[in-house]
Each structure stands twice: as C-alpha cells, then as structure tokens.
Amino acid sequence: xxxxxxxxxxxxxxxxxxxxxxxxxxxxxxxxxxxxxxxxxxxxxxxxxxxxxxxxxxxxxxxxxxxxxxxxxxxxxxxxxxxxxxxxxxxxxxxxxxxxxxxxxxxxxxxxxxxxxxxxxxxxxxxxxxxxxxxxxxxxxxxxxxxxxxxxxxxxxxxxxxxxxxxxxxxxxxxxxxxxxxxxxxxxxxxxxxxxxxxxxxxxxxxxxxxxxxxxxxxxxxxxxxxxxxxxxxxxxxxxxxxxxxxxxxxxxxxxxxxxxxxxxxxxxxxxxxxxxxxxxxxxxxxxxxxxxxxxxxxxxxxxxxxxxxxxxxxxxxxxxxxxxxxxxxxxxxxxxxxxxxxxxxxxxxxxxxxxxxxxxxxxxxxxxxxxxxxxxxxxxx
Amino acid sequence: xxxxxxxxxxxxxxxxxxxxxxxxxxxxxxxxxxxxxxxxxxxxxxxxxxxxxxxxxxxxxxxxxxxxxxxxxxxxxxxxxxxxxxxxxxxxxxxxxxxxxxxxxxxxxxxxxxxxxxxxxxxxxxxxxxxxxxxxxxxxxxxxxxxxxxxxxxxxxxxxxxxxxxxxxxxxxxxxxxxxxxxxxxxxxxxxxxxxxxxxxxxxxxxxxxxxxxxxxxxxxxxxxxxxxxxxxxxxxxxxxxxxxxxxxxxxxxxxxxxxxxxxxxxxxxxxxxxxxxxxxxxxxxxxxxxxxxxxxxxxxxxxxxxxxxxxxxxxxxxx
Numbered sequence: 001x002x003x004x005x006x007x008x009x010x011x012x013x014x015x016x017x018x019x020x021x022x023x024x025x026x027x028x029x030x031x032x033x034x035x036x037x038x039x040x041x042x043x044x045x046x047x048x049x050x051x052x053x054x055x056x057x058x059x060x061x062x063x064x065x066x067x068x069x070x071x072x073x074x075x076x077x078x079x080x081x082x083x084x085x086x087x088x089x090x091x092x093x094x095x096x097x098x099x100x101x102x103x104x105x106x107x108x109x110x111x112x113x114x115x116x117x118x119x120x121x122x123x124x125x126x127x128x129x130x131x132x133x134x135x136x137x138x139x140x141x142x143x144x145x146x147x148x149x150x151x152x153x154x155x156x157x158x159x160x161x162x163x164x165x166x167x168x169x170x171x172x173x174x175x176x177x178x179x180x181x182x183x184x185x186x187x188x189x190x191x192x193x194x195x196x197x198x199x200x201x202x203x204x205x206x207x208x209x210x211x212x213x214x215x216x217x218x219x220x221x222x223x224x225x226x227x228x229x230x231x232x233x234x235x236x237x238x239x240x241x242x243x244x245x246x247x248x249x250x251x252x253x254x255x256x257x258x259x260x261x262x263x264x265x266x267x268x269x270x271x272x273x274x275x276x277x278x279x280x281x282x283x284x285x286x287x288x289x290x291x292x293x294x295x296x297x298x299x300x301x302x303x304x305x306x307x308x309x310x311x312x313x314x315x316x317x318x319x320x321x322x323x324x325x326x327x328x329x330x331x332x333x334x335x336x337x338x339x340x341x342x343x344x345x346x347x348x349x350x351x352x353x354x355x356x357x358x359x360x361x362x363x364x365x366x367x368x369x370x371x372x373x374x375x376x377x378x379x380x381x382x
Numbered sequence: 383x384x385x386x387x388x389x390x391x392x393x394x395x396x397x398x399x400x401x402x403x404x405x406x407x408x409x410x411x412x413x414x415x416x417x418x419x420x421x422x423x424x425x426x427x428x429x430x431x432x433x434x435x436x437x438x439x440x441x442x443x444x445x446x447x448x449x450x451x452x453x454x455x456x457x458x459x460x461x462x463x464x465x466x467x468x469x470x471x472x473x474x475x476x477x478x479x480x481x482x483x484x485x486x487x488x489x490x491x492x493x494x495x496x497x498x499x500x501x502x503x504x505x506x507x508x509x510x511x512x513x514x515x516x517x518x519x520x521x522x523x524x525x526x527x528x529x530x531x532x533x534x535x536x537x538x539x540x541x542x543x544x545x546x547x548x549x550x551x552x553x554x555x556x557x558x559x560x561x562x563x564x565x566x567x568x569x570x571x572x573x574x575x576x577x578x579x580x581x582x583x584x585x586x587x588x589x590x591x592x593x594x595x596x597x598x599x600x601x602x603x604x605x606x607x608x609x610x611x612x613x614x615x616x617x618x619x620x621x622x623x624x625x626x627x628x629x630x631x632x633x634x635x636x637x638x639x640x641x642x643x644x645x646x647x648x649x650x651x652x653x654x655x656x657x658x659x660x661x662x663x664x665x666x667x668x669x670x671x672x673x674x675x676x677x678x679x680x681x682x683x684x685x686x687x688x689x690x691x692x693x694x695x696x697x698x699x700x701x702x
Contacts, residue, residue: 052516365606
C-alpha cells in the first residue's frame with residue numbers, strides 16, 4: 001500500500017555500525033583462510049542493496065566499521081559508534097566480548113546484531129532484549145546436521161571433539177541433537193590440542209600417521225561427527241580415518257548459513273553480485289552480515305521508517321520477514337530474538353542438502369525444529 | 383481423430399509450422415523444446431544459448447526471442463527453420479522481457495545490474511538503460527502501451543515507468559520477492575505475484591496503490607511451500623491462473639471477486655504458463671519434473687503431461 005514517488009521529501013539516513021573482530025588464526029586448509037574483509041564485504045553489499053531500494057523510499061543507509069582485536073577495549077569502540085549517533089550495531093566478536101558490549105549498549109540505547117557468536121547461552125540464560133542473533137546457534141547447526149544424518153539412517157555416531165572450551169559446547173549441542181532426533185553416540189573421543197596442527201613440510205606424513213591411530217579401535221559406527229571450532233584436527237580427518245567412514249560437522253559435510261556454491265532461489269544472482277564487487281567468494285560470515293543489514297533495510301522500507309527504534313519495532317513484528325536466498329522468508333523468534341533460518345549442509349564443493357529435513361514436523365514452522373524452541377527456552381526477555 | 387490425421391499429414395508434408403506449436407525454454411539443458419499441440423508431444427529439441435529463461439514471440443510469431451541469461455544476450459530464432467538468426471544486445475544477465483504492444487521496443491530486465499534495457503528490435507540496438515530496483519525480474523506493459531512495469535526481487539517493489547519519457551513515475555511496495563507482473567487485458571488492474579510473500583497483489587495502476595491481496599491455502603501444505611510465480615488472465619479477464627511453484631499447483635481465481643475457485647495439481651515447481659490462441663488449453667512448465675502440464679480451461683482439468691528438457695522455465699504458443 002506504500003507508494004514512494006516524491007523526490008521532494010527529505011532524505012532520511014539510517015546509520016549502521018559494525019564492530020569487526022580482526023584477530024585471525026590459522027586454518028587447516030589454505031582455501032579456508034579468512035579474507036581481510038570477511039563479513040564486512042557482506043555488510044557493504046547489503047548496504048548497497050538497501051540504498052538501491054532506499055532511492056525509492058527517500059532512505060539512505062551508511063555503514064561505519066571499527067576493527068576490534070584481542071587487546072582492544074570493545075566498549076570504547078562501541079562508545080565511539082554511539083557517539084556518532086549510531087544505534088544499530090553489528091557485532092563480530094566472541095561471546096564474552098558480546099556480553100560486555102551488551103551491558104554497555106543498554107546505557108547507550110544501542111541494539112546489537114550478533115552476526116558471529118554461535119553460543120547457545122547467549123540465546124538462553126544470557127539472552128537480552130537488545131541483542132538480535134543473526135548467526136545460527138550451535139544447537140541449530142547441530143540439529144540441522146543431525147536431521148540429515150537421521151534421514152540418511154546414519155544414526156550411529158562417533159563424536160570426536162577438540163580440547164578447546166568452544167569444542168565442549170559444540171559437543172554438547174551434538175549430544176542434545178542426537179537425543180532429540182534418535183541418533184546414538186556409540187563412542188566419544190577427545191583430540192588434545194598440543195600445537196603444530198598445520199601440514200607444513202613433514203606435517204603431512206605425521207598427520208597421515210596420527211589420524212588413523214586417533215580413530216582406531218572404535219565400536220561399529222556409521223559416521224564420524226567432529227566438533228572442532230578452532231581448526232585443530234577435523235580438517236585432517238577425511239580420507240584418514242581408520243575405518244572408511246564419512247566425516248561430518250567441523251569438516252566434510254558442514255552445517256552452515258551459507259556456501260559459495262549455493263545457487264538455488266536466486267542465490268546465483270547474489271553470488272554474481274558479490275563476486276563482481278569483491279573479487280572473491282561469499283563466506284558464511286559475509287552472509288550473516290548481509291542478512292543483518294538487509295533486515296534493517298527491509299524493516300525500514302516495509303515500515304516506511306528510518307528511526308532506529310521504529311525499525312526495531314517493525315523487525316520484531318510477527319509478520320516481519322527477510323528474503324535471503326534460502327527458499328523461504330527468515331523471521332525472528334520472539335522468545336530469544338534468534339533469526340529462524342534454513343541451514344545448508346555443504347561439502348565445500350556443493351550444497352548437499354538443506355535442513356529442516358522432510359518429515360521433521362512442527363506445529364508452527366518447521367524452521368523451529370532447529371535450535372531451542374519456545375517450550376524449551378530458558379530465555380526470559382525483560 | 384480426423385483432426386489428428388490431418389495434422390499428421392500436414393506434419394509430414396509441410397513441417398510442424400502449421401500445427402499449433404508451443405516453445406519451451408529449458409534452463410538447465412540450454413535447449414528449447416518444440417511441442418506439437420495436435421500430437422501433444424515434443425517434436426524437436428533445439429540447442430540455444432546458456433541458461434535460457436524468458437521467451438516471447440515477435441513479428442506475429444515468425445520469430446522467437448529467448449533470454450540466454452548466461453550468454454548475456456537475447457537470441458532471435460526463426461520460427462520456421464528453428465535456427466538462431468541473430469542476437470539482441472540485452473545487457474548482462476537478461477532474465478525476462480516484454481515487447482511493447484506495438485511490437486517495438488523490447489524491455490529487458492537485467493537481473494545482475496539493477497537495470498532495464500530498452501532495445502529497438504528492428505535496428506537490433508540497445509537504445510536506453512533505465513535504473514531500477516535490486517534484481518529486476520518481471521516485466522509488464524499496459525494494454526495502451528503507455529506504462530511499463532518492472533518488479534525487483536530484493537527491493538520488493540513494482541516500479542512504474544512512463545514509456546515515452548522512460549522515467550520512473552511510481553514504486554509500489556509488495557510482499558517479498560515479487561516475480562511476475564501482468565495487466566488485465568482491459569488495463570484496469572496490475573497483478574503482481576510475490577514468491578516468498580506467498581501472495582498476489584492487485585494494484586490500481588492509476589493510483590499506484592495495492593487495492594487487494596490474494597492469499598492461498600492448500601490443505602496439507604505448509605504456507606512456506608506456496609510460492610506464486612506465473613500469472614495469466616483469460617481474454618475476458620474473468621479468470622486468473624496463478625502458478626504456485628513448489629506447491630505443485632495452479633490456483634484458479636475469480637478475477638472479479640478474487641476468490642480462489644480451485645487448485646489444479648500439476649508437476650513439480652510449476653513456473654510459467656501460456657494459453658493456446660483459442661484459449662482452450664493452458665500450458666504450464668514444471669521445473670523439477672521436467673514436463674509441461676496441459677490444462678483444459680473449460681473443464682479446469684489437467685489432461686496431459688508432456689516431457690520436455692531439464693528445468694523448463696518459460697513457454698509461449700504460436701498464434702497459428
């Protein structure tokens with residue numbers, strides 16, 4: 001019902017901030033080395049998409065990004081953005097930083113869009129009304145993979161997890177998923193990070209010796225589920241397991257918000273647009289940043305508003321949805337402000353499947369079979 | 383039977399040009415299927431450019447125009463010889479297009495470029511590029527030729543342009559991922575299908591305002607799987623057909639009351655549709671089951687499925 005035509009009306013500007021984690025750690029595959037503008041490129045593309053639409057709505061969007069590193073004070077960075085009058089801020093920071101930021105953001109009237117931290121606690125006990133989670137949670141990712149494995153009848157799992165705290169959380173998510181969807185973890189094995197995981201020089205020889213031994217003597221199983229968020233060992237497992245078994249999770253078939261090979265539902269257009277602008281492929285973090293900025297743009301154009309409070313109010317309406325090349329609209333769960341979304345299962349070459357899988361039914365939307373559903377939530381939004 | 387025999391004889395001696403012929407673009411095969419509607423089967427498969435999608439007839443049906451999206455061109459195919467006889471400079475990634483009611487120019491949506499390219503089909507030259515929304519898709523021309531409409535999938539609008547000045551005069555917000563726009567034959571309404579919104583917006587083309595939204599409800603189907611795409615009106619504007627994509631159904635709508643009268647079960651991911659010239663039959667492409675459903679318009683019955691190439695996208699029927 002909205003008609004936009006008058007070029008006379010005053011141009012309203014919507015300002016978006018971006019706190020960007022620029023610490024990098026080594027990856028097992030050279031191909032997975034994050035580009036310097038990982039995430040930022042996705043946000044820039046969405047801002048450009050928003051501005052094309054904005055021309056017809058007399059709205060303009062701009063992006064201010066601040067780099068944050070291990071030793072930086074993220075609150076000072078946030079204060080800098082808030083000082084410029086920015087009230088909508090994307091955060092690519094680990095969970096502990098996000099909590100610190102959220103406490104500070106409340107005083108400054110800033111709402112955060114978590115585009116990176118997958119921690120379920122942030123959506124559960126530590127949930128907040130002023131933090132919107134665009135990144136899928138570990139529970140959503142694990143559920144998406146579990147549904148596919150169960151559909152495939154690969155229901156006897158060995159769970160291999162790393163020795164970092166994030167790996168323990170991801171392993172918990174897989175244990176929960178196994179229980180939910182009727183898979184059985186027949187054995188758990190831990191891989192201790194003792195350093196030196198990269199395949200330089202003679203590393204290949206060593207890896208070839210280590211990985212079979214690590215997976216030797218396991219009970220009969222169908223699939224090796226790996227939880228290794230720090231890229232220590234999972235990437236070395238495919239083709240090196242003692243038994244000939246597929247590797248999934250942190251290597252092999254991975255649950256993810258995006259893959260550069262996704263071409264369905266107009267995805268080919270987005271990939272083209274992205275590659276032309278940035279001369280590289282679009283990563284999951286790019287997609288999460290793109291989606292956050294498009295949510296802001298969509299709420300602004302749909303509601304015909306440019307005031308941050310009004311944009312957020314429009315976004316929190318049950319009828320709000322954003323299209324993100326996944327075959328259906330994505331919307332916010334009103335019990336924890338997590339974005340509900342299909343999860344791709346990709347092997348790095350192709351999208352193998354997309355969850356939720358057929359047959360996993362839900363009374364409201366099948367997307368809520370992924371992650372913590374309303375009846376299970378421990379989140380109490382104030 | 384008599385008619386069938388005649389058609390066969392004609393086919394043997396005069397080639398398929400005389401029978402009622404439908405042409406289908408097969409997006410994943412880089413081919414065009416030629417269907418003989420008297421025999422109700424594919425009689426020829428013609429190699430065309432990469433990722434063929436939009437298809438239309440020009441010069442009273444003597445030429446077929448095809449958007450070869452990945453070749454960044456529009457191919458001109460001679461309907462008699464079925465050979466590619468030329469190209470039109472479409473700009474990058476042409477997806478769909480519409481011919482002006484006078485037969486010239488051609489308006490093309492460049493999906494990757496946020497542009498509409500205007501092509502003089504006689505001179506085979508691009509004469510203008512008009513900026514539009516993100517991922518331009520559906521194209522429509524008003525029956526009086528004065529208004530061009532383009533939908534933009536990511537901007538979620540129907541943009542109205544004056545065909546004389548080629549300037550945008552209005553943008554109307556519709557539901558998510560608008561696909562096809564189509565004027566009623568009497569020009570009184572513009573309908574726009576929204577694939578992810580799951581609705582069809584009825585727009586007053588003078589006031590540039592949505593006056594009604596048509597929703598769909600198929601028993602046993604999740605609302606997310608109902609994704610309206612293709613649109614067609616009968617010549618008297620009394621009935622509309624809406625292809626519902628992965629719902630595998632075509633909705634039959636009373637175009638006066640906007641009530642859905644019936645859902646016709648067709649093939650998988652039904653996409654675009656075309657009537658035969660006598661309006662007795664409606665053809666619909668089914669992208670995932672690689673066939674074309676044939677619908678008896680009077681009986682509202684699906685009477686036949688005709689296998690074509692992989693991922694059939696668009697369909698047109700020759701005037702003869």
